[in-house]
Amino acid sequence: MITRQDCLALDASDPLAPLREQFALPAGTIYLDGNSLGVLPRATPQRVAHMVQQEWGNDLIESWNKAGWIDLPLRIGDKIARLVGADPGELAATDSTSVNLFKVLTAALAIAKADAPERLVILSERGNFPTDLYIAEALARERGCELVLVDEPGEIDRQLAGGHVAVLMLTQVNYRSGRLHDMAAVTRAAHRHGTLVVWDLAHSAGALPVSLKADGADFAVGCGYKYLNGGPGAPAFVWVHPRHAERFWQPLAGWMGHAAPFEFTPNYRPAAGISRYLCGTPPLLSMAALECGVDSVLATEPLGGMAALRRKSLALTDLFIALVEERAAGHGLEVITPREHHLRGSQVALSHPAGAYAIVQALIARGVVGDFRAPDVLRFGFTPLYLRHVDVWDAVEHLQQVMVNAEWHDVRFHRKAAVT
């Protein structure tokens, strides 16, 4: 039996415990939804207010130089690069994940076509995040390609072996199940078969160590508002391996990606490297908040970095799984996230045949915030930057009460919300 006291002891000896002080956590809430929207860093309100009142309000256009607005996409990009195993100057913070995916997928298809014109397949998983599939579907329709979706990770190899796959597009950690791909192994397999790989790091950047360069990845995109704590709708990021970065003019050829953006020349001349993946003027207030969020993750560096964060993440998810099985067993809940560490991201998903939605609502009423994913999944994200072992214990205590008291039978938890 694991006791609450055991969890308090684990927290007392947790080397990452001080990181929690960086965040303004709402009182009375155990927040297990940082994989949907990360929490607010304490530094953010002041930083955003400074940009609004001083940089914009007082200095106005002068801030493009004086406050370094023009450098923000690459300055923040360099910081994110440290979290995902990329080098300085290779990664840019800009636009949304969907827009960035469009850029890199277009580039990947063009490069694949130049090298092997007979390949006309984009391969992905049916369970990949929908927006990724939508972008790929639209692009495939337009380019006369085929989007092939597999149901099981094991089918990926078989498809690759066919030699017809131009681009493999995967999200490293599945948004629903929390299942983690082995980036190095999958990338190696793809390259062996002449296929380029686009990785979506939405649920891995800031959540676990990522080694884009070391693993040989080709392209990557990721999200700013989940584990990077960048705030609602924070700009996303885009990375292109230097071996590909200058092979293609991505089609969203806006002024920020021009080699000389302030020369106002009528003809497009793409900037060197990742800068050509910039497009229009970035939303600077949201960029300021993103930088604070990224800084909150970088604060881990002197404490052991992403490896230490990963150890704590696995400890938290191990604990959650163990406690759910110990204390909430026999109520129809099933752990669907893999038990193996090498297959697990920083979340745990449970399934319940009839009650998933209502159980999530009953938990929220108790101050435990997870989310529901249709048709039967309860999803809990564990952000080791601000979650304690005792939070996990308390969350499962609430879950047990919801199940034992059948609170989720309460009709008010069964209304279907417009947004879940």
Added chain:
Amino acid sequence: MITRQDCLALDASDPLAPLREQFALPAGTIYLDGNSLGVLPRATPQRVAHMVQQEWGNDLIESWNKAGWIDLPLRIGDKIARLVGADPGELAATDSTSVNLFKVLTAALAIAKADAPERLVILSERGNFPTDLYIAEALARERGCELVLVDEPGEIDRQLAGGHVAVLMLTQVNYRSGRLHDMAAVTRAAHRHGTLVVWDLAHSAGALPVSLKADGADFAVGCGYKYLNGGPGAPAFVWVHPRHAERFWQPLAGWMGHAAPFEFTPNYRPAAGISRYLCGTPPLLSMAALECGVDSVLATEPLGGMAALRRKSLALTDLFIALVEERAAGHGLEVITPREHHLRGSQVALSHPAGAYAIVQALIARGVVGDFRAPDVLRFGFTPLYLRHVDVWDAVEHLQQVMVNAEWHDVRFHRKAAVT
């Protein structure tokens, strides 16, 4: 002779004068650069702080429903629609101008191709804003189209008459010269020749009356951070005439444009109307500031609306032109913005053969902020929401001093800045 006293009298009887109180204007500055970055509305810091601390910090993901985050692109869109002669539900605030231009230009080309497959030309002006030309150039290259650029507005009709133009893409007010196109006449001429028209309203939305529906326009995009005062890098907007809105699945098919974005289905099904022109999650902090900016323009409605704003805008630019000619003549400055009201936006551009850059710098040193556009243009934007007649008088007084004292010969004003 116009005196400073005359200008003070004009301000005293100006029905729009109270609107200036909405803004936090920096002390000691006459800001004639609202066509680059609009000033800070007083309401914005508190609105942004509320979103940061309450909606994000405290309510977290609940705010998608509770605070209406999910509705922001269309809610703000409906407000902008009132300023540009569109109907509710037709316009969305989202992404950057460049990205939105990519969407509508792709759609316009696809619709043109369906109706007249032999037409392969995108027509624009060489003097159009560079990012517009870059997006069109990239798209033309990809689609096997040709981007044809004319040097004079008069050449547009001749090109249209050739019957080969699929899409005419114009910025209504030229960013450099301030020259204004007659949207109704140009659109009529284009339609007579079977050509669709994409309008960029970057320098007209919030600056002068625009009648997209009444003028029969096909597509439009516009900027949030110039005359709409939405803050640095504020999201842009996109409008598609209802007759075209559902004819095409624009290629940036992200989850926000899905018919049922929270069903997480693997297949894309575009939303009805303008919603399908949404893509990824919008940058919400920047959206909040944009809404305050749009509200600052809508505050004109009870005071005569855009027609009243236009009257004041023309009075200010008329006054500037008259004073420049009266007080700064004989120093090589030439007014290059058209004198005719129907050909003028809300700015005045001057040229100076050798000193344009240095004169702008000398003026900035005196607290008069305009901007320089290579090679020889001094650009002054007049935002009637917050500029007074006396500001115009004082600005020209400074300009006269700079010219009479040859202050711009000062070597420190000749350094070439990285960003101008």
